[in-house]
Amino acid sequence: MEDLFEKIKVKYLKFKTTDLPSEPTKEFILPALTAGIQNQGLNNFVPKENTTILKNVISISANGANTGATFYQNKEFTVLQDAYAINWIYTNNLLTENHYLYLTSSISKTILGNYDWSNKAGWEKIKSKKIQLPKRNGNIDFDFMDTFISQLENERLAKLETYLSINRLKDYTLTSEEQEVLKNFDNEKFDEFNVLDIFDVKNTKNILSRDIIENSGEIPYLCASTENNAISSYISYDEKYLDKGNCVFIGGKTFVVTYQENDFYSNDSHNLILNLRKEDEKNKLNQLYLATCINKSLGRKYSWGDSISNRKIQTEKVSLPVKNKQPNYKLMEILISAIQKLVIKEVVLYTDRKIAATQIV
Structure with a gap:
């Protein structure tokens, strides 16, 4: 791994995870990587000022029960003490999101599950580990990575589209009753x-x-x-x-x-x-x-x-x-129906956009 990646140096942050908000606030707006796995490990927020801001890199958890959890981070974030980020050494700006996703999976297959509380997946321990990558004519086959990830995505998009249709989840328009419950819920x-x-x-x-x-x-x-x-x-x-x-x-x-x-x-x-x-x-x-x-x-x-x-x-x-x-069971039912529609709306729109883009390609 150290032939391909390097650990990124970041400014040390003195915050304790327990003192940080789990939702963005006026000051604490930058996602911070912890040792968790929910939400790609981005479970807290810190101020942007005097913080190393990272993007389009691979993050690795180095502590806790999830040590070795690996993610591709395509949006701005920073890291706290229990995690770190690594950068592709060669032509980093030429890597696509599909390349990063493939590389992240290869790293995860090598390290995840092989480390624990007493044997943490720090960079010094894992940098000498070998990962498997496709090759063609003696070189890493980036075209294969790109195509392979695209195929996986298309297969899953097709399954998702079918699931949404069969379960009649494509209708995300709120009824007047659902709108009313959402509007007045705080007064219940x-x-x-x-x-x-x-x-x-x-x-x-x-x-x-x-x-x-x-x-x-x-x-x-x-x-x-x-x-x-x-x-x-x-x-x-x-x-x-x-x-x-x-x-x-x-x-x-x-x-x-x-x-x-x-x-x-x-x-x-x-x-x-x-x-x-x-x-x-x-x-x-x-x-x-x-x-x-x-x-x-x-x-x-x-x-x-x-x-x-x-x-x-x-x-x-x-x-x-x-x-x-x-x-009030009726209220419960209407509220969850409304929340489901609000959540599924983004999924439906995302699926429609991705399928449209795939059809154009």
Whole structure:
């Protein structure tokens, strides 16, 4: 790697991650790279003044559980103490975004998963590692990289376009009812309800990870991870261990709360299933809202060292919007429908733009 890349020197920033905002403010506007993996590791913001501003480079996490996480950063950012950025030594200005994406993937395949808390993926450790790149006539084949990434993108765009159409998500126009809910949401009244008044709670069954064959089937295998809606793999296994979907799922040891639409297998009997008692309100949109309420109401209380359990949740309360002293499920459903449209609008427009550009090419 050191034959192709160099570590970029940046000004040392004295900020502690915990003291930095997670959203931009008037002064703190520059994304800062940490040891995380959410949002490409750009989870905090710092002032631009007296800061090294980077763009169109590759970033690498050098600490934490995600050490070695590698991203291509195509917008302005800087790095904090637990991460660094590397630059292509030769003809850097001639590299396209597709080249960077290919190089990032090659680096990630070499280092990700091979380092941990006690063996961090710092530049001095990884710079002597070898990465695999395509060659033609003795030279790195940049044309292949460009074409290959374009093909992958086109395949996924086609799948996304089909998914949006089949699930009728291309209509992102807000109804008058949805507009009204968004406009007045800050004025809605909330109240606290016992979790057990809203949900039936039970522990999941469990299958140890050592007993499964990854990607052996089509049933989700859940763990307590924040990634991919807590799904670590899709497996085939004895159906007597199957748990019913259309529920709120809590990863017991890490308090990761998700909505699970389909039946699933679980990796740990400490995980919890929350089934909505009110059957006529048990739809996807309501439960997406409820999963967020559970997380907001209880997430600050539980962690790896003090994990949630079936016994502990028995006395917990959750804050919900109310109407006539009862949970306002109609409001929940309309709000999530509106938010889904607002989010999907950008996805639809992005897909349409990319497909149009591909057709022109």
